[in-house]
Amino acid sequence: MGTWIDISQPLDEKVAVWPGDTPFSYKVNWSKEESGSVNVGQITMSIHTGTHIDAPFHFDNDGKRVIELDLNLYIGSARVIYLPNYTSIGVGEISGIDLNGITRLLIRTDAWKDRRVFPQTIPHIQPELAAYLSERGVRLIGLDLPSVDPLDSKELLAHHELASHGIHILEGLVLDDVLPGDYELIALPLPLVEADGSPVRAVLKK
Ligand SMILES: N[C@@H](CC(=O)c1ccccc1NC=O)C(=O)O
Ligand SMILES: [Zn+2]
Ligand SMILES: [Zn+2]
Structure with a gap:
């Protein structure tokens, strides 16, 4: 049966942000005292902060926006593999692993x-x-890293190649305590109509 475990980064002002990008902030914009009934919050953040998915529009002006992505990609069985200590991950690093x-x-x-x-x-x-x-x-690749490309890349070759092969991207996972194996994954994007990506709450169950 198992329980769901959270593999998402907490979102507060301590979350790491891509250099130069919008800092994360949450504030109570309309307090209970002011409104007479409720605290009403506001968040400001870059979409590429914390645990998030990329829509192809992130790196391709003609690419799909979040609302156009197939939800079924983000719910279902997933295999976790452990590849520590590599400077890059390619066919050679993965060829020993059965992906059938x-x-x-x-x-x-x-x-x-x-x-x-x-x-x-x-x-x-x-x-x-x-x-x-x-x-x-x-159809979906997820990593415990902020990008699938080198951080100084402007061409974003891996992003483009993955997208052109129909593979969707999930970044910023927290897999520190997750053993390799097979799980159920849920990492649903928000229904953002125009966006180039979305924060997700990613969870796994054995
Ligand atoms: N590709 C990265 C994000 C990225 O490249 C980026 C994010 C915010 C501000 C600038 C970025 N790239 C600039 O070269 C990602 O998908 O999260
Ligand atoms: Zn991203
Ligand atoms: Zn990305």
Whole structure:
């Protein structure tokens, strides 16, 4: 039966933000004292903060917006694999792993040690991995990292290759305590009509 475990980053002012991007803030904009009945909050954040999905519009002006994404990608069986200590992840790093029947692949790297600080470097996904994964039926890739590309990349080759092979992207997961194996995943985006991505509450159950 199992219980759901949270694999999402908490969102408060301590969450790491992409350098130069909008800081996270929550405030009570209309207090109970002022309104006479309720606290009414407001959040301000970049969509690419914490645990989130990318819509293709993030890196392609003609790409799909969040509302157009198939919800079924973000709910269902997922395999967690553990690939620590690599500088990049490509076919060579993954070839020993049986991906038969795997639709959602979550990669635990443990490379982002202090999640309150934006990392200097991360292991990136080699663009060639997209074709390999799509041939095996993978439709969603998730990582415990803020991007699938090198942090200084402007071309975002992995983002583009994954999208062109029909593989959707989930970033900023918290997999520190998750053992490799098969799970149920829920990581639903908000129904943001125009957005280039969405924060998600990502959860796993054995
Ligand atoms: N691709 C990254 C985000 C990203 O590249 C980014 C996010 C906020 C501000 C600037 C960014 N990239 C700038 O080169 C992501 O998907 O989260
Ligand atoms: Zn993103
Ligand atoms: Zn991304």
